[in-house]
Amino acid sequence: xxxxxxxxxxxxxxxxxxxxxxxxxxxxxxxxxxxxxxxxxxxxxxxxxxxxxxxxxxxxxxxxxxxxxxxxxxxxxxxxxxxxxxxxxxxxxxxxxxxxxxxxxxxxxxxxxxxxxxxxxxxxxxxxxxxxxxxxxxxxxxxxxxxxxxxxxxxxxxxxxxxxxxxxxxxxxxxxxxxxxxxxxxxxxxxxxxxxxxxxxxxxxxxxxxxxxxxxxxxxxxxxxxxxxxxxxxxxxxxxxxxxxxxxxxxxxxxxxxxxxxxxxxxxxxxxxxxxxxxxxxxxxxxxxxxxxxxxxxxxxxxxxxxxxxxxxxxxxxxxxxxxxxxxxxxxxxxx
Amino acid sequence: xxxxxxxxxxxxxxxxxxxxxxxxxxxxxxxxxxxxxxxxxxxxxxxxxxxxxxxxxxxxxxxxxxxxxxxxxxxxxxxxxxxxxxxxxxxxxxxxxxxxxxxxxxxxxxxxxxxxxxxxxxxxxxxxxxxxxxxxxxxxxxxxxxxxxx
Numbered sequence: 070x071x072x073x074x075x076x077x078x079x080x081x082x083x084x085x086x087x088x089x090x091x092x093x094x095x096x097x098x099x100x101x102x103x104x105x106x107x108x109x110x111x112x113x114x115x116x117x118x119x120x121x122x123x124x125x126x127x128x129x130x131x132x133x134x135x136x137x138x139x140x141x142x143x144x145x146x147x148x149x150x151x152x153x154x155x156x157x158x159x160x161x162x163x164x165x166x167x168x169x170x171x172x173x174x175x176x177x178x179x180x181x182x183x184x185x186x187x188x189x190x191x192x193x194x195x196x197x198x199x200x201x202x203x204x205x206x207x208x209x210x211x212x213x214x215x216x217x218x219x220x221x222x223x224x225x226x227x228x229x230x231x232x233x234x235x236x237x238x239x240x241x242x243x244x245x246x247x248x249x250x251x252x253x254x255x256x257x258x259x260x261x262x263x264x265x266x267x268x269x270x271x272x273x274x275x276x277x278x279x280x281x282x283x284x285x286x287x288x289x290x291x292x293x294x295x296x297x298x299x300x301x302x303x304x305x306x307x308x309x310x311x312x313x314x315x316x317x318x319x320x321x322x323x324x325x326x327x328x329x330x331x332x333x334x335x336x337x338x339x340x341x342x343x344x345x346x347x348x349x350x351x352x353x354x355x356x357x358x359x360x361x362x363x364x365x366x367x368x369x370x371x372x373x374x375x376x377x378x379x380x381x382x383x384x385x386x387x388x389x390x391x392x393x394x395x396x397x398x399x400x401x402x403x404x405x
Numbered sequence: 406x407x408x409x410x411x412x413x414x415x416x417x418x419x420x421x422x423x424x425x426x427x428x429x430x431x432x433x434x435x436x437x438x439x440x441x442x443x444x445x446x447x448x449x450x451x452x453x454x455x456x457x458x459x460x461x462x463x464x465x466x467x468x469x470x471x472x473x474x475x476x477x478x479x480x481x482x483x484x485x486x487x488x489x490x491x492x493x494x495x496x497x498x499x500x501x502x503x504x505x506x507x508x509x510x511x512x513x514x515x516x517x518x519x520x521x522x523x524x525x526x527x528x529x530x531x532x533x534x535x536x537x538x539x540x541x542x543x544x545x546x547x548x549x550x551x552x553x554x555x
Contacts, residue, residue, distance in 0.1 A: 121515040221512035223479050224529060225488015225495050225504050227431070230424040265412035266419065309423055320408065334468040 073196065076290025078283070085252035086195040086203075088366075088403065089245040090187075091359035092137035096211065096237025099356065102337045109136055109237075115212055115237060122213035123161060126239075129157070130166025130208045133239035138205065141243055148172045149200035152187035154179065155208045155351055156235075157217060162208050172204070175215050176401035181276075181305050182259070182382030183207040184240060184355040185399040188376075189256035191244045192401065199307050201246040208239035209350030218385055231271040233307045233349035236336060240355025242363075251366040251374075255291060255402035259283040261382065262396045269388050273310025273333070273346055273353040275378040276397070279396030280306060283377055287400050288323060295325050299371040302362065303398070304354035304378035307333040307347030332357035354378045366405050374403045393395075435494030438487065442498045446471055456532055475503030480511070505529040 075081040093108045100111030110132070119125040131154065138144065151170070153163035154177035163176055179186040187205030214235040215222055244253070246261045262282050266275040280303045288294060295301060295318075306314060311331040318325050329382035332354045333347035358376060365371045383392070409415050449470050453463035478484040484504045487495045495501050506526055513525040527534065 087484055123515075220529065221508035223482065223485050223504070223508035223511050225479075225484045225486075225491075225501065225508075227489055227492045228428075229426050263412075264415045266416065271423060274423065278415065309419075312422060313419070317409070405454065 078286045079290035080256045082196040085254045086192045086244045087248045087250040089243045089250045090140040093240045093356040093359040093362040094133045104361045126210040127165035129239045133241045137241040145170045151204040152367040153206040154183040166400040168326040168402045181351050182378040182380030185378035192253040195246045203244040206241040207351040207355045208354045209352035211235045211237045229270045232345045234344035235350035236348045236352040238352035238356040240359035251403045251405045256262040257287040257400040259398040273307040275394035277313035279398040280379045284400040289316045298373045298375045301329045301375045305333040306331045435492045438491035439494035472503040475500030476507040479507040497533045
């Protein structure tokens with residue numbers, strides 16, 4: 070019998086894993102944003118000495134994991150498993166970023182939900198008694214994502230107001246079976262939600278129903294209400310997706326107005342940074358959590374946070390074949 | 406808000422809350438920048454004519470000059486900024502066509518000269534060439550049929 074399963078989609082950990090340390094690396098644009106002081110490393114340019122965007126992104130992953138392990142003076146050999154994934158085809162940023170580490174590796178693709186997917190799987194692995202130290206990591210790079218999903222960077226065109234800006238950056242969290250730090254108490258695994266949105270320039274609208282589904286199910290499964298948390302944070306819905314989430318949750322009887330926000334709305338300044346509907350990408354939720362939120366948990370400004378990362382499951386090929394954009398969202402409850 | 410039951414309800418709701426592009430303002434910017442590019446083209450044409458080229462040769466020389474400027478500005482990371490401001494105003498003129506070929510060349514250089522630059526060069530401009538040529542053939546055929554019947 071699944072003793073730790075709670076309700077339909079939630080797992081309640083009996084020995085909640087600790088988030089022992091985090092590390093975040095961001096690009097120059099994120100470094101000019103409102104969360105700049107919380108990041109561990111801000112790159113001076115988008116290349117970081119590499120010749121291609123893909124190599125840069127892999128280097129960001131490599132150095133981010135290195136920074137996280139360095140924080141704790143933990144070596145590669147101490148890590149039981151590493152969960153990582155990114156947006157590039159076949160998750161190459163993760164694989165190439167960790168190729169020299171000799172850590173047992175499980176590659177994930179949950180699009181921009183990957184970071185929380187990794188944390189949830191890592192927490193399950195630790196709580197299940199299968200590991201003591203787990204690394205969860207993810208990355209995205211504005212330039213490599215534009216190249217794969219959109220147009221060449223130098224092409225002169227316009228973006229609609231609903232479009233979002235892919236965050237350049239990586240976030241890594243080290244999960245441990247014991248020690249000090251915020252605990253992951255619950256994980257709610259999301260379902261694929263397809264509301265038929267096909268506009269790749271409106272990812273927030275495509276993913277928001279998935280966030281709503283997972284948040285709603287989390288409250289049903291745990292019997293909690295939104296006011297249990299100091300902060301409910303979605304991954305990269307941006308301003309439009311945030312509004313949709315607020316309104317759809319309200320229509321389902323949950324008022325999130327006082328304690329809900331979205332990483333895509335936090336990481337950039339909407340007025341001055343020209344990011345339209347906000348930030349997006351795997352790196353958006355990962356760097357915001359590993360930088361800002363983890364700091365606030367340590368400072369105890371926030372004591373209970375529900376982190377819900379959202380992903381758009383699609384490829385340029387499915388979009389060209391006129392398929393809709395599938396949404397998914399996974400949530401973890403983190404408490405100090 | 407109204408209850409959302411179906412995908413259509415949701416699409417309607419999303420359409421309602423998603424802000425639209427500022428079409429009138431964008432058209433004005435496109436008109437001004439597109440007009441300025443054409444004005445520049447006229448100056449270049451006058452320059453070549455003043456240097457002694459016949460009108461048809463001057464027109465070719467003008468195209469070549471504009472394509473050069475478009476590619477130069479693309480390489481200097483300026484054309485993308487113009488394009489962000491002007492939209493169609495800088496896409497439609499021949500400088501935009503040059504930009505649409507130069508930008509993939511820069512982007513895919515990392516995959517090599519054959520499968521990168523060579524294969525991806527016409528990633529954006531390809532459809533324009535295909536359908537531009539096809540439309541020209543169709544128009545030519547119609548023209549031929551009409552003139553042949555006279």
